[in-house]
Amino acid sequence: MAKIEMKTPLVEMDGDEMTRILWALIKEKLLLPFVDLKTEYYDLGLKKRDETNDQVTIDSAEATKRLGVAVKCATITPNADRVKEYDLKEMWKSPNGTIRAILDGTVFRTPITVKGIEPCVKNWVQPITLARHAYGDVYKNVEIRVPGAGKAELVFTDENGTETRKLIQEFKGPGVVQGMHNLDASIESFARACFQFALDEKKELWFGTKDTISKTYDARFREIFETVYEADYRTKFEEEGITFFYTLIDDAVARIMKSKGGMIWACKNYDGDVMSDMVSSAFGSLAMMTSVLVSPSGVYEYEAAHGTVQRHYYKHLKGEETSTNPVATIFAWTGGLRKRGELDGLTDLVDFAGRLEKATLETIESGVMTRDLALITTLPKEQVVVKNTGDFIDAIAERM
Ligand code: NAP
Ligand code: MG
Numbered sequence: 467m468a469k470i471e472m473k474t475p476l477v478e479m480d481g482d483e484m485t486r487i488l489w490a491l492i493k494e495k496l497l498l499p500f501v502d503l504k505t506e507y508y509d510l511g512l513k514k515r516d517e518t519n520d521q522v523t524i525d526s527a528e529a530t531k532r533l534g535v536a537v538k539c540a541t542i543t544p545n546a547d548r549v550k551e552y553d554l555k556e557m558w559k560s561p562n563g564t565i566r567a568i569l570d571g572t573v574f575r576t577p578i579t580v581k582g583i584e585p586c587v588k589n590w591v592q593p594i595t596l597a598r599h600a601y602g603d604v605y606k607n608v609e610i611r612v613p614g615a616g617k618a619e620l621v622f623t624d625e626n627g628t629e630t631r632k633l634i635q636e637f638k639g640p641g642v643v644q645g646m647h648n649l650d651a652s653i654e655s656f657a658r659a660c661f662q663f664a665l666d667e668k669k670e671l672w673f674g675t676k677d678t679i680s681k682t683y684d685a686r687f688r689e690i691f692e693t694v695y696e697a698d699y700r701t702k703f704e705e706e707g708i709t710f711f712y713t714l715i716d717d718a719v720a721r722i723m724k725s726k727g728g729m730i731w732a733c734k735n736y737d738g739d740v741m742s743d744m745v746s747s748a749f750g751s752l753a754m755m756t757s758v759l760v761s762p763s764g765v766y767e768y769e770a771a772h773g774t775v776q777r778h779y780y781k782h783l784k785g786e787e788t789s790t791n792p793v794a795t796i797f798a799w800t801g802g803l804r805k806r807g808e809l810d811g812l813t814d815l816v817d818f819a820g821r822l823e824k825a826t827l828e829t830i831e832s833g834v835m836t837r838d839l840a841l842i843t844t845l846p847k848e849q850v851v852v853k854n855t856g857d858f859i860d861a862i863a864e865r866m
Pocket of ligand 1: 539540541544769771772775776790791
């Protein structure tokens with residue numbers, strides 16, 4: 467069989483631990499037999515990041531800007547234990563944080579739905595994609611523990627030294643106070659990424675804030691979304707027959723719970739943190755969740771939503787059998803290949819991505835799955851066959 471051709475290489479960001487093992491297996495068994503795979507390879511494994519003083523992470527992000535589409539394996543974000551374990555020169559920053567800062571993007575997470583893994587919320591028949599703003603608010607706050615009586619004020623001093631002041635609270639006794647901020651530029655790029663992604667996916671976009679209470683701060687988010695929509699997206703949305711729906715965050719939550727799903731749900735940073743955990747656990751498993759970083763300039767980085775599955779890796783190192791779910795990592799590859807195919811006009815490559823996703827899902831629907839899914843599946847017990855990591859990938863390869 468002739469292999470499917472590629473034009474522009476994908477940026478390939480290899481990673482750590484169990485997902486690095488999955489990465490190699492997926493390439494060997496599911497991609498290389500079918501596709502004349504072209505990638506520009508960057509090893510973001512912790513050892514290489516340490517050797518290059520993390521330059522390799524920066525290079526991979528720059529390559530993504532240049533080539534347009536990247537596929538990333540999960541990577542270790544070092545903590546004190548990892549510094550010891552890998553004898554690191556420094557506690558390197560989160561690669562995802564570094565890449566996000568360079569690409570200036572928004573992360574979209576979508577559950578992979580499959581028969582036999584049913585959402586806890588029965589009326590959710592289509593996946594809900596969560597778009598989380600990843601800058602500012604409570605994640606970049608400043609806090610003071612107020613020891614006793616006194617006055618707390620909000621002060622802004624402009625470049626000329628002119629002060630604007632507002633009383634926060636006259637404290638009669640102890641308490642707490644907090645300052646938060648966000649930037650118009652960051653909110654705008656968040657809005658653009660959401661509108662662009664909704665157009666790409668041809669799905670409705672929902673956004674909610676608490677602007678009835680936060681009449682300046684949250685209202686700024688609503689205003690920027692409205693301005694960007696009216697200026698650049700309303701016509702395109704109408705052409706595609708999709709809608710942009712703004713409502714209060716609590717109204718959004720209530721409506722989402724009653725909905726059929728299928729929308730893209732844009733959330734402020736904190737709402738996105740909380741709601742993405744709710745949506746992902748309600749849909750079943752982190753191992754069944756795709757994640758893509760979309761920059762406002764139209765650059766895409768696909769990855770799995772989970773980490774490096776350290777516990778399974780240590781078992782693997784001891785020679786014990788593992789049953790690690792590769793689905794999210796496979797979908798990172800298919801997401802990247804499909805986007806590459808669309809950008810380069812390669813229908814064969816787009817079709818291949820669809821076929822590999824179909825083969826993966828049909829394998830699970832036939833009852834062949836990894837342990838994490840076997841624990842939650844609604845398929846009849848006698849139909850379920852639990853496979854180890856390698857055998858599950860082989861089962862998909864056979865179906866391909
Ligand atoms: P994790 O790798 O997501 O795994 C946590 C647990 O979730 C696993 O122990 C496993 O449960 C289950 N799990 C996750 N993915 C699975 C899969 N594909 N198949 C089967 N089970 C799966 O999180 P972690 O162990 O907290 O973090 C490990 C490392 O990943 C850390 O160093 C962290 O920095 C890094 N991390 C990276 C990213 C990223 O690169 N995007 C994201 C998050 C974390 P059982 O053990 O019960 O089977
Ligand atoms: Mg969280």
